Amino acid sequence: DQQVKQNSPSLSVQEGRISILNCDYTNSMFDYFLWYKKYPAEGPTFLISISSIKDKNEDGRFTVFLNKSAKHLSLHIVPSQPGDSAVYFCAANAGTASKLTFGTGTRLQVTL
Amino acid sequence: EAGVAQSPRYKIIEKRQSVAFWCNPISGHATLYWYQQILGQGPKLLIQFQNNGVVDDSQLPKDRFSAERLKGVDSTLKIQPAKLEDSAVYLCASSSWEDTEAFFGQGTRLTVV
Numbered sequence: 001d002q003q004v005k006q007n008s009p010s011l012s013v014q015e016g017r018i019s020i021l022n023c024d025y026t027n028s029m030f031d032y033f034l035w036y037k038k039y040p041a042e043g044p045t046f047l048i049s050i051s052s053i054k055d056k057n058e059d060g061r062f063t064v065f066l067n068k069s070a071k072h073l074s075l076h077i078v079p080s081q082p083g084d085s086a087v088y089f090c091a092a093n094a095g096t097a098s099k100l101t102f103g104t105g106t107r108l109q110v111t112l
Numbered sequence: 113e114a115g116v117a118q119s120p121r122y123k124i125i126e127k128r129q130s131v132a133f134w135c136n137p138i139s140g141h142a143t144l145y146w147y148q149q150i151l152g153q154g155p156k157l158l159i160q161f162q163n164n165g166v167v168d169d170s171q172l173p174k175d176r177f178s179a180e181r182l183k184g185v186d187s188t189l190k191i192q193p194a195k196l197e198d199s200a201v202y203l204c205a206s207s208s209w210e211d212t213e214a215f216f217g218q219g220t221r222l223t224v225v
Contacts, residue, residue: 034213043216044216089154089155096211097162099145100145100214
């Protein structure tokens with residue numbers, strides 16, 4: 001049972017444009033939603049998160065939007081840079097110090 | 113602040129052999145996780161510790177996998193005997209009681225041949 005789904009395995013975007021990565025979930029008990037970035041041969045690095053009581057959270061070039069009624073969240077990167085090329089994982093958990101449930105990842109490639 | 117340390121980085125073993133992975137979490141983090149990431153999939157939780165007690169090991173194949181966290185700091189994950197399908201990256205992560213996010217180590221890439 002895939003509780004967190006990322007239906008796009010890959011995305012290619014030109015430098016300077018907006019990258020939009022999508023994620024859907026099925027478990028209504030999730031309290032926090034997170035995005036992680038992963039480079040080859042490295043562990044996932046936390047990027048940004050959002051609480052279930054909010055619908056938007058911004059951090060520099062990164063914005064996460066949450067639509068609870070649709071059980072959908074998205075990560076916007078504006079403007080996209082070549083260094084953003086990585087695999088992005090959507091994850092969710094039920095609160096602090098609780099296990100993360102991950103999606104399968106979206107590979108973002110930012111081209112020049 | 114030092115991050116999560118894992119060793120070894122890479123390991124190649126034959127099926128039916130045993131292997132052990134080591135993790136040192138961020139200092140002061142009471143919660144420690146072991147995840148398995150198979151190629152093309154997202155990380156999947158194997159076991160979660162709170163100090164030296166197990167919180168969740170529902171997805172740990174207990175007939176071959178074992179983990180311990182003596183003294184509530186370092187942790188080891190063991191596979192005995194290994195199967196071909198155990199080939200994956202094993203990620204250790206830690207968090208404090210007030211963190212919503214977990215902090216990951218670089219992982220150990222295991223290849224079973």
